Amino acid sequence: MAGAGATPPVITFLSDYGHIDEFVGVCHGVIVRRCPDARVIDLTHVVPRHDVRAGAIVLRSALPFLPTGVHLAVVDPRVGAQSRRAVALRTAEREHLLVGPDNGLLMPAAERLGGVVEAVDVGASPERIQPVSSTFHGRDIFAPVAAALAAGERLAAVGEPMPVEQLRRMGLPEAQIGAGTLTVHVLRCDTFGNLILDATDDQLATLGAQLGDALAVRHAGAVHTARYATTFAEVAPGELLIYEDATRTVALAVNRGSAAELLGVVPDDELLVRPA
Amino acid sequence: MAGAGATPPVITFLSDYGHIDEFVGVCHGVIVRRCPDARVIDLTHVVPRHDVRAGAIVLRSALPFLPTGVHLAVVDPRVGAQSRRAVALRTAEREHLLVGPDNGLLMPAAERLGGVVEAVDVGASPERIQPVSSTFHGRDIFAPVAAALAAGERLAAVGEPMPVEQLRRMGLPEAQIGAGTLTVHVLRCDTFGNLILDATDDQLATLGAQLGDALAVRHAGAVHTARYATTFAEVAPGELLIYEDATRTVALAVNRGSAAELLGVVPDDELLVRPA
Amino acid sequence: MAGAGATPPVITFLSDYGHIDEFVGVCHGVIVRRCPDARVIDLTHVVPRHDVRAGAIVLRSALPFLPTGVHLAVVDPRVGAQSRRAVALRTAEREHLLVGPDNGLLMPAAERLGGVVEAVDVGASPERIQPVSSTFHGRDIFAPVAAALAAGERLAAVGEPMPVEQLRRMGLPEAQIGAGTLTVHVLRCDTFGNLILDATDDQLATLGAQLGDALAVRHAGAVHTARYATTFAEVAPGELLIYEDATRTVALAVNRGSAAELLGVVPDDELLVRPA
Numbered sequence: 078m079a080g081a082g083a084t085p086p087v088i089t090f091l092s093d094y095g096h097i098d099e100f101v102g103v104c105h106g107v108i109v110r111r112c113p114d115a116r117v118i119d120l121t122h123v124v125p126r127h128d129v130r131a132g133a134i135v136l137r138s139a140l141p142f143l144p145t146g147v148h149l150a151v152v153d154p155r156v157g158a159q160s161r162r163a164v165a166l167r168t169a170e171r172e173h174l175l176v177g178p179d180n181g182l183l184m185p186a187a188e189r190l191g192g193v194v195e196a197v198d199v200g201a202s203p204e205r206i207q208p209v210s211s212t213f214h215g216r217d218i219f220a221p222v223a224a225a226l227a228a229g230e231r232l233a234a235v236g237e238p239m240p241v242e243q244l245r246r247m248g249l250p251e252a253q254i255g256a257g258t259l260t261v262h263v264l265r266c267d268t269f270g271n272l273i274l275d276a277t278d279d280q281l282a283t284l285g286a287q288l289g290d291a292l293a294v295r296h297a298g299a300v301h302t303a304r305y306a307t308t309f310a311e312v313a314p315g316e317l318l319i320y321e322d323a324t325r326t327v328a329l330a331v332n333r334g335s336a337a338e339l340l341g342v343v344p345d346d347e348l349l350v351r352p353a
Numbered sequence: 354m355a356g357a358g359a360t361p362p363v364i365t366f367l368s369d370y371g372h373i374d375e376f377v378g379v380c381h382g383v384i385v386r387r388c389p390d391a392r393v394i395d396l397t398h399v400v401p402r403h404d405v406r407a408g409a410i411v412l413r414s415a416l417p418f419l420p421t422g423v424h425l426a427v428v429d430p431r432v433g434a435q436s437r438r439a440v441a442l443r444t445a446e447r448e449h450l451l452v453g454p455d456n457g458l459l460m461p462a463a464e465r466l467g468g469v470v471e472a473v474d475v476g477a478s479p480e481r482i483q484p485v486s487s488t489f490h491g492r493d494i495f496a497p498v499a500a501a502l503a504a505g506e507r508l509a510a511v512g513e514p515m516p517v518e519q520l521r522r523m524g525l526p527e528a529q530i531g532a533g534t535l536t537v538h539v540l541r542c543d544t545f546g547n548l549i550l551d552a553t554d555d556q557l558a559t560l561g562a563q564l565g566d567a568l569a570v571r572h573a574g575a576v577h578t579a580r581y582a583t584t585f586a587e588v589a590p591g592e593l594l595i596y597e598d599a600t601r602t603v604a605l606a607v608n609r610g611s612a613a614e615l616l617g618v619v620p621d622d623e624l625l626v627r628p629a
Numbered sequence: 630m631a632g633a634g635a636t637p638p639v640i641t642f643l644s645d646y647g648h649i650d651e652f653v654g655v656c657h658g659v660i661v662r663r664c665p666d667a668r669v670i671d672l673t674h675v676v677p678r679h680d681v682r683a684g685a686i687v688l689r690s691a692l693p694f695l696p697t698g699v700h701l702a703v704v705d706p707r708v709g710a711q712s713r714r715a716v717a718l719r720t721a722e723r724e725h726l727l728v729g730p731d732n733g734l735l736m737p738a739a740e741r742l743g744g745v746v747e748a749v750d751v752g753a754s755p756e757r758i759q760p761v762s763s764t765f766h767g768r769d770i771f772a773p774v775a776a777a778l779a780a781g782e783r784l785a786a787v788g789e790p791m792p793v794e795q796l797r798r799m800g801l802p803e804a805q806i807g808a809g810t811l812t813v814h815v816l817r818c819d820t821f822g823n824l825i826l827d828a829t830d831d832q833l834a835t836l837g838a839q840l841g842d843a844l845a846v847r848h849a850g851a852v853h854t855a856r857y858a859t860t861f862a863e864v865a866p867g868e869l870l871i872y873e874d875a876t877r878t879v880a881l882a883v884n885r886g887s888a889a890e891l892l893g894v895v896p897d898d899e900l901l902v903r904p905a
Binding site: 096097098099100101102103105106107109110113114157206210211212213216 | 636637639641643648668670671672673674675687691694695696820859860872873874875877
Binding site: 323 | 372373374375376377378379381382383385386389390433482486487488489492
């Protein structure tokens with residue numbers, strides 16, 4: 078992460094700021110003032126407003142495809158509250174740095190990178206822009222801290238050390254295998270009614286499932302049959318399929334329909350999957 | 354297209370991914386990992402979903418204003434189908450490179466650049482990210498191939514050579530002049546009901562038309578009168594004008610109204626234009 | 630603003646082009662062709678269509694957070710009219726350059742930077758792309774001129790000198806203090822019904838107001854009571870607060886409601902604020 082080498086330092090940026098207002102552009106301006114050669118990759122700024130969990134899942138699933146660098150993420154419904162800390166974290170693998178509110182947003186991504194090995198509280202960072210506003214910490218705290226890290230500053234220079242175990246966790250469910258059954262949970266539901274689950278293809282393989290197999294999916298007392306497939310076209314319209322989606326997470330969908338409606342599920346619901 | 358000269362290599366990027374999801378941002382991440390100094394210009398990501406023809410027209414009309422480089426375009430309704438090839442092309446003029454699905458999307462742009470002089474099938478490119486997903490070839494194939502080309506790799510290094518004549522064409526109509534009549538076609542209709550035609554100002558000049566002239570426009574048996582103008586304000590509200598639009602294509606519009614409604618036309622319809 | 634130093638030259642870009650069409654991407658292409666190492670920061674492209682005043686306010690409020698450089702702004706309802714000049718300006722402070730239509734859009738930002746010290750008319754700039762279209766001067770005039778300035782060209786090289794006093798002003802109201810009363814005006818109303826005023830925190834301090842105080846707000850004969858606060862949560866739902874918003878401008882809002890509706894105001898309306 079040299080500030081001026083052949084390879085420009087990278088900052089990825091995720092938020093729920095949207096594109097109507099100038100918030101994202103102003104944060105870019107702040108970053109460039111502190112680290113003129115930083116390369117900023119806008120991951121997405123249309124995370125559903127204040128949905129920390131959705132932001133956390135997007136960040137975690139995008140991370141394996143992103144360059145090593147600083148990952149700035151701001152979904153921050155409690156901005157301005159005294160009890161909400163602002164943090165910067167270093168992860169075990171690939172030396173990624175994460176910057177954002179201490180509300181769990183950064184943690185699933187950090188865990189995928191081997192966990193957090195160093196954390197600082199940046200609420201009173203020497204890098205912050207003063208006076209700090211009560212509503213726009215993206216501009217006043219998070220963007221300048223991310224830019225300073227991209228410019229080569231160490232964590233200890235941008236904040237106060239804090240114990241890693243004091244970081245707020247994000248309570249995401251985890252799939253479990255036992256007794257020939259895979260217990261999965263609904264992480265989120267997309268706009269088409271497809272259900273993103275917390276399982277991986279590897280776990281389906283451990284269950285003994287092979288592409289083309291029929292699987293039994295139990296939810297709320299009802300049992301549905303789903304085909305383990307790679308494309309929607311492999312099942313008839315209206316029928317269920319289980320597939321690995323583009324984020325490499327297992328999902329449950331209905332060809333030309335809504336799995337959320339068919340099963341009547343909501344995020345966090347538990348499903349039991351076994352060979353049919 | 355040196356990978357590390359004074360001028361960073363350029364990748365332009367067009368898709369129908371939209372801005373709600375993180376797809377565009379993830380593709381940027383993949384590009385930067387392979388070619389850290391690539392400059393990515395987002396042309397648009399709001400091509401109407403799966404509308405290959407609209408994407409092809411936008412790419413063709415934007416190209417004269419873009420730098421030499423790699424042009425990545427992904428509008429790909431048949432992603433994942435065995436019979437849909439993924440390709441990278443080199444054009445005769447200005448050594449542009451085009452990367453995307455082999456569904457005609459790239460061809461109108463390529464033809465404007467003197468045609469394709471070299472083509473490779475990149476479906477099994479050594480640059481692809483494995484395992485390749487069935488739905489997100491932008492991330493897994495097209496972005497890494499575009500980045501490798503921007504980094505200086507030759508076409509032969511990123512795919513298997515294939516005969517240029519096997520590329521799928523895009524059947525766009527073409528305006529014809531004959532017997533004092535210009536036969537034009539509706540390429541697309543924008544949100545205001547303006548009709549983008551396949552004619553140029555030069556063809557209107559060949560017809561003998563001068564700015565300010567009245568022109569007869571025949572469609573489906575009816576004849577309408579349109580003023581050859583440069584701005585909407587030159588005709589009364591509700592009246593037709595023919596003008597060169599911002600993409601330097603001739604268009605037909607109604608001042609404060611909809612030409613599509615007035616004429617009752619749809620894309621590909623034929624119109625006959627002659628001096629009134 | 631060296632064209633090829635360690636720090637790439639910056640162009641910020643604001644417009645009302647939106648993200649549906651390829652207009653913004655094409656302007657980026659034009660910029661990169663003229664100044665390959667320019668860094669372009671998209672401030673926002675979703676200024677309400679043709680709303681020069683809203684664009685001017687966004688540009689002015691964002692500017693203190695942006696790097697020194699060229700600021701390209703295009704909200705241009707009179708594009709193509711003979712009487713509308715295209716201009717490039719140099720400001721007194723920090724040597725910022727502003728490029729856009731001469732319709733007042735650039736002036737509030739320029740005034741915040743110490744005023745304009747040099748102006749050129751770029752309508753016939755040697756940098757323009759010919760033939761200049763009648764509707765897309767962002768691509769044909771403003772973007773290439775901004776790129777040339779970023780590449781190190783002087784103002785005199787990109788346009789014809791013109792007297793600074795001939796520039797069109799933007800008539801924005803200004804808050805006034807007198808006789809224990811702060812006279813403020815509504816600059817704009819956001820989508821939540823919050824009213825952005827033309828006053829600053831300093832002016833409220835001069836009035837003697839302290840955080841937590843009750844203030845009387847008179848409008849159209851009615852007197853309302855508003856709490857001077859930092860967060861919405863400090864007043865009960867349905868009640869008024871006065872606060873410094875994220876752009877560091879004083880605003881008037883209703884917690885979980887609409888101040889615009891409660892007071893029945895529109896932009897430019899005058900409000901009288903005094904201690905309650």
